[in-house]
Amino acid sequence: MLITAIKPGSAADKKGLRMNDKITHINEITVKDPLDFYLNRSMIPLEITFERNGKSKNVHFNTYQEVSNLGIEVEDIKIKHCGNKCVFCFVDQNPAGLRKSLYIKDEDYRYSFLYGSFCTLSNISKKDLNRIITENLSPLYISVHATNPEIRLRLLGIKKDDHLLEKIKFLTENGIQLHTQIVLCPNINDGKILTDTIKTLFTFYPNVASVAVVPLGKTRHREKLVSLRSINGKDSVKIIRQIERLQKHFLEKTGTRFVFAADEFYLISGLPFPANKEYENYQQYENGVGLVTYFLNAFKKSSETFPREIIKPISLLIVTGKSFYPVAEKKILPVLNKIKNMTARVIAAENHLLGSEITVAGLLCGKDIIRAVNESGIKPDLLILPETSFNTEGLMLDDMTIPQLKKILKVKIITSDKLLNTKNYFIRIISKN
Numbered sequence: 001m002l003i004t005a006i007k008p009g010s011a012a013d014k015k016g017l018r019m020n021d022k023i024t025h026i027n028e029i030t031v032k033d034p035l036d037f038y039l040n041r042s043m044i045p046l047e048i049t050f051e052r053n054g055k056s057k058n059v060h061f062n063t064y065q066e067v068s069n070l071g072i073e074v075e076d077i078k079i080k081h082c083g084n085k086c087v088f089c090f091v092d093q094n095p096a097g098l099r100k101s102l103y104i105k106d107e108d109y110r111y112s113f114l115y116g117s118f119c120t121l122s123n124i125s126k127k128d129l130n131r132i133i134t135e136n137l138s139p140l141y142i143s144v145h146a147t148n149p150e151i152r153l154r155l156l157g158i159k160k161d162d163h164l165l166e167k168i169k170f171l172t173e174n175g176i177q178l179h180t181q182i183v184l185c186p187n188i189n190d191g192k193i194l195t196d197t198i199k200t201l202f203t204f205y206p207n208v209a210s211v212a213v214v215p216l217g218k219t220r221h222r223e224k225l226v227s228l229r230s231i232n233g234k235d236s237v238k239i240i241r242q243i244e245r246l247q248k249h250f251l252e253k254t255g256t257r258f259v260f261a262a263d264e265f266y267l268i269s270g271l272p273f274p275a276n277k278e279y280e281n282y283q284q285y286e287n288g289v290g291l292v293t294y295f296l297n298a299f300k301k302s303s304e305t306f307p308r309e310i311i312k313p314i315s316l317l318i319v320t321g322k323s324f325y326p327v328a329e330k331k332i333l334p335v336l337n338k339i340k341n342m343t344a345r346v347i348a349a350e351n352h353l354l355g356s357e358i359t360v361a362g363l364l365c366g367k368d369i370i371r372a373v374n375e376s377g378i379k380p381d382l383l384i385l386p387e388t389s390f391n392t393e394g395l396m397l398d399d400m401t402i403p404q405l406k407k408i409l410k411v412k413i414i415t416s417d418k419l420l421n422t423k424n425y426f427i428r429i430i431s432k433n
Helices: 033-038 064-068 109-115 126-134 150-157 164-175 191-202 234-255 263-270 291-303 325-336 366-376 402-409 424-431
Strands: 003-006 022-026 046-052 054-063 072-074 140-143 178-182 208-215 260-261 308-323 340-349 384-385 412-415
Touching: 003 150, 022 033, 033 412, 109 126, 109 140, 126 164, 164 178, 191 234, 208 234, 208 263, 234 260, 234 263, 263 291, 291 325, 291 340, 291 402, 308 325, 308 366, 308 424, 325 340, 340 424, 366 402, 384 402, 402 412, 412 424
Parallel strands: 140 178, 178 208, 208 260, 308 340, 308 384, 384 412
Antiparallel strands: 003 072, 022 046, 046 054
16 A cells, blocks of 8 residues: 655654555554545554665554654545446536536445445445454445345345345344435335335334435536436325334434434425424434534524624625525524624525536536626625535535635625534624625
């Protein structure tokens, strides 16, 4: 495994490790890939065996101070690509011209363990299953969609039974915790199939710890793809009520609701969101389950510190997706407009990149934001954009960044997470304006 960088002044630097050295063992454990490095780099004492110019050498780190300041960066995991042809695959629905990483279909249990990404286990080998057990790679995030083999094959676009339940049984019996998801496609895996899938997964509780039911997403770029019906308000109400009945059953039996509906179902149906406690510990937060409730609760708590008045008048403009717009208008604006000398407004941006059926804020791109602001005719002092529209590198789907948006729109910009009590950042911004 290749070292790609050494932090100057770090313990590794002082011990003589260099970029392009190849780590072969940590404490005599073979390093097969970067995951082995991540799993074992915190051991004390730490012995690293590496190769340089064909010769093997050892270095030792004996104290907590050395290990915590190791300073080694390694190559990325060589990702295992997906061989499925899922009928709802979002990657297949991306338009041309986006950055290369948005076209990668990953099917890698290592990414599932490290980053919480979902994999189907359809192509996993016995060797990899054993590695998961041996190295205790838990929890993992598994895309199930249906436990009925025929329906699962249809959804994954594969021909041979991948024996999912056997794999789940093997993993859970060996102590691996799984969080699972079902991408719901109307007339395929809803109704009785949905109930049967959830109940089957519950037989592996508690090591199958949760199930998230999320709606399929359809962009306008579905040429030559399988025809799928979109989820409507009536579907959403039915699905929520179905999940609520199952939650009641599981709660009485075990004390957990076990299965949770994604926020989109509530936004589409107009039904009220569950209370904070009903999401338990937000086990599927990153999967779009509970984001709205969590945000509103955090915003309410943060608003208790907002000033009653600011000295200099300020106008705010919140840009969000069409689905969250009614929530922002009802729950966010009244609170902000209570502050004397503040005028807050909200607009919903149309998703021109992916199409009108994509209404979530997290899939807006920079050009959508620019168009929405310009068409609104509003010239705010401060623009608030959805935090979820940006990845960890600060890029939107079309690679636009906040500095670029500031330059084009000529306005100060913050992201929505700053409305929360992040060291009073929002208060300081509006006070300085």
